[in-house]
Amino acid sequence: MTNARVVRNAEIPDALRIARAKASPNLGPRLLFFSGGSALNSVSRRLKEYTHNSAHLITPFDSGGSSAVLRDAFGMPAVGDVRSRLMALADETELGQPDIYALFTHRLPKDAPKKELIAEFRSIIDGTHPLMRSVSQPMRSLILTQLRSFADRMPGDLDLRGASIGNLILAGGYFANDQALEPVLFLMSKMVAVLGTVRAVVDMNLHIGAELEDGSIVIGQRHLTGKEVAPIHSPVRRLFLSDGTREIPAEGVRLPKRNRRLIERADLICYPPGSLYSSVIANLLPLRVGSTIASRAVPKVYVPSLGHDPECLDMSLADQVEALLQALKSDLKTTQPNNELVNLVLCDRNVVSKAAVTEVRNRHGIASAHVDLIHPDRPEKYDPERLCDALVSLS
Structure with missing residues (x-):
């Protein structure tokens, strides 16, 4: 047939x-x-x-939003879209893990002073934040291991406004697993009982680029979507993958x-x-x-x-x-x-x-x-x- x-x-x-x-x-x-x-x-x-x-x-090629902050700071794949799909597929019945789900979907305030942001983040990684305290062991220790891996590498000037805790956990797990995304995606899937399979199409730190009909080249997802910068002015002729500066051969x-x-x-x-x-x-x-x-x-x-x-x-x-x-x-x-x-x-x-x-x-x-x-x-x-x-x- x-x-x-x-x-x-x-x-x-x-x-x-x-x-x-x-x-x-x-x-x-x-x-x-x-x-x-x-x-x-x-x-x-x-x-x-x-x-x-x-x-x-x-x-994993997103270059906008909170993913861009992590990509710029750490040179890593974008994790925001993967994290949001994991949460969408998480088991929301009584068999799931609502406390872990609440932690993973929590965002730091967008408009709080830097001192307050740092204080809240520190309360999460030292285990005193209510969302972290509500997570039972041994899950709490597993999550804290990933977050502390992130905190150890976090630049002092990192902008935490609106940061997704789930994204920070994924970033920490990425480094804790020798800069591999797949192991921490597997771990997070188990933690929130994901009812399906979610993976990055490739586990690589790349961007998308586009050649437009007028011959111009744009590199970076955020320059295509029209959400954070002005929309493209000419139709896309072809799309390609890039290391951020040049095209990567297929x-x-x-x-x-x-x-x-x-x-x-x-x-x-x-x-x-x-x-x-x-x-x-x-x-x-x-x-x-x-x-x-x-x-x-x-x-x-x-x-x-x-x-x-x-x-x-x-x-x-x-x-x-x-x-x-x-x-x-x-x-x-x-x-x-x-x-x-x-x-x-x-x-x-x-x-x-x-x-x-x-x-x-x-x-x-x-x-x-x-x-x-x-x-x-x-x-x-x-x-x-x-x-x-x-x-x-x-x-």
Whole structure:
């Protein structure tokens, strides 16, 4: 059976498949997401009702917000997006770890004087802060080990305003484990009983860069998103990985074997909502991502973002699909059909026009499913239940 027929024969939503997943989420489908940012967090929280087997490959290339403070100070991968997805997938039932969750999601004040910030941080690492005292042993000692590793390396002028304690724990664990992110991600996953798998797509300190249509080059995620600096003035021609100053050749950044296995075991691969280039396509750049996806005969679903994406300057839906295909094909040694890389565009019937999905079919030979996905009260957002229903139905 071809990839395209796998998708076209699926019923959306499939009530029986949904009910079966909800009845036994520990046996639920292996849905894999190439993701970053917070766009998928609300969906991830709802997804826990359907499956405890989802996998999330997250970009560690963020160069804005509190992650930028840690990256500038320590020269390390960005941990904010990974930490937020871990928290979204944490077990929030009575079987989980609510005290640890509260600590990991706590932020220091944004507007407090430096002296107060330092005092609160010190009370956390000496174990006297109420949030730390509420964590039982031996978890408290494990967490303090990571935090003290961070404190030992913290520059005296580090800006702690709005700092996420979870990010500081990850940063400390990164150094405590010989500058490797994976061990501390594994530890944090166990601490908050994450119902799924969350990993950085690569465990490397890199940035994303973009060549624009006007020939200019921008390096750094924050220069693409339009959130902290002015939005790009010319469409993106191609995306690449950089050490912060120059482009890194594709063969210099390889998808780790452990992450290839996640793709090889997936029942469905999703390119989800989020900033198209910095949150989704950035994850497709390491060597072996495209070829591993192409080898899988499972649904490969693109869910376009709702509303305005500053990174998609003057881009139609078909143009967005083209950008995905371009990134995926750059990893292939032979020409392969488009539907071996993306075989369904899942979109809301009230947001995406029939003309737009017809253009996708005519230009790329890729089918679309026109269903109800937006939130009934917040049309700028996907309804988490409707989107989870659709993805589980397709898996």
